[in-house]
Amino acid sequence: MVIGLRVAGMLGLIAQAPGEPYRMVAEKQAAASESLYAMAQAASRGASPEQVLSEALRPYDKRISANSRRLTRQL
Numbered sequence: 589m590v591i592g593l594r595v596a597g598m599l600g601l602i603a604q605a606p607g608e609p610y611r612m613v614a615e616k617q618a619a620a621s622e623s624l625y626a627m628a629q630a631a632s633r634g635a636s637p638e639q640v641l642s643e644a645l646r647p648y649d650k651r652i653s654a655n656s657r658r659l660t661r662q663l
Contacts, residue, residue: 590652593659615651622647 594612597604605611623644630643 590655590659597659615655619647619651 593602594604594608596602597608623646626643626646627640630640635643
């Protein structure tokens with residue numbers, strides 16, 4: 589849903605905030621950094637591979653949920 593809304597915004601099909609493309613790139617960098625940190629913490633605690641992967645995905649899930657709420661509010 590988030591990808592569809594962003595593509596529609598870039599194509600001019602729906603209105604989007606002027607800084608949205610920049611925000612999209614910047615938050616991916618922050619999520620990647622948080623993900624690596626969370627993986628390292630989980631691995632250092634002796635977590636199972638499944639738990640390490642779950643921790644790695646958490647920063648992305650948090651941002652996807654927030655983006656979905658924010659982008660659908662603008663419609």
